[in-house]
Amino acid sequence: xSDCCSPQGYxxxxxxxxxxxxxxxxxxxxxxxxxxxIVDILKREGVKDRTLIDVGGGIxxxxxxxxxxGLGRAVSVELTPTYEDVARDLLREAGYxxxxxxxxxxxxxxxxxxGSADLVxxxxxxxxxxxxxxxxxxxxxxxxxxxxxxxxxRRWWTRLAxxxxxxxxxxxxxxxxxxxxxxxxxxxxxxxxGLRTRLNEPGRVWQVVALERAA
Numbered sequence: 001x002s003d004c005c006s007p008q009g010y011x012x013x014x015x016x017x018x019x020x021x022x023x024x025x026x027x028x029x030x031x032x033x034x035x036x037x038i039v040d041i042l043k044r045e046g047v048k049d050r051t052l053i054d055v056g057g058g059i060x061x062x063x064x065x066x067x068x069x070g071l072g073r074a075v076s077v078e079l080t081p082t083y084e085d086v087a088r089d090l091l092r093e094a095g096y097x098x099x100x101x102x103x104x105x106x107x108x109x110x111x112x113x114x115g116s117a118d119l120v121x122x123x124x125x126x127x128x129x130x131x132x133x134x135x136x137x138x139x140x141x142x143x144x145x146x147x148x149x150x151x152x153x154r155r156w157w158t159r160l161a162x163x164x165x166x167x168x169x170x171x172x173x174x175x176x177x178x179x180x181x182x183x184x185x186x187x188x189x190x191x192x193x194g195l196r197t198r199l200n201e202p203g204r205v206w207q208v209v210a211l212e213r214a215a
Contacts, residue, residue, distance in 0.1 A: 010079055018082075019058065022061075026059060043069055047071045052119045059087045067094070078103070119147075122139050124150050126149065127180065141194075151186060153204075187200070190211050
């Protein structure tokens with residue numbers, strides 16, 4: 001991992017406090033717009049009795065919603081341990097503790113220790129990781145059926161927002177940066193790993209792409 005993004009830096013941004021805030025928001029309002037788009041895509045695809053790997057899923061809201069619609073089992077892979085307590089509370093409340101395995105690891109570096117799944121999700125994750133080809137390639141390799149990703153569009157307003165955000169991170173000496181990886185290169189990377197694009201929804205800020213395993 002790049003020196004710009006240390007484990008301490010990730011924990012500063014994705015803290016226990018932010019996990020609790022995410023859980024309160026989910027309990028009150030349900031999924032956010034981008035997560036809902038992903039869940040709707042996978043529901044149309046069919047999730048009954050299928051398996052899922054959710055990379056960087058945070059509190060696990062997408063997993064819970066898909067389990068409600070018949071998903072068989074899920075594996076959550078999170079880079080920091082800060083979400084674990086809150087995520088387990090939500091699973092316990094929903095009655096799905098025995099159907100989700102949670103792991104704390106750098107998926108791009110240690111993903112080989114996890115088996116493949118029918119479905120893989122990376123929601124708003126690639127922009128938090130410096131080595132896009134490695135992360136996107138690992139996610140594609142794990143998808144037996146479909147990979148669904150969301151990442152920022154490369155528009156003038158996202159470039160400006162990311163530049164200002166990174167300036168603030170540098171000024172406050174946070175060991176974390178956000179990355180505006182080129183969308184067509186993200187998609188091309190997944191396709192190099194045997195997937196083909198099935199859906200590409202640009203969105204105003206968050207682009208959602210679904211790719212399926214080529215025959």
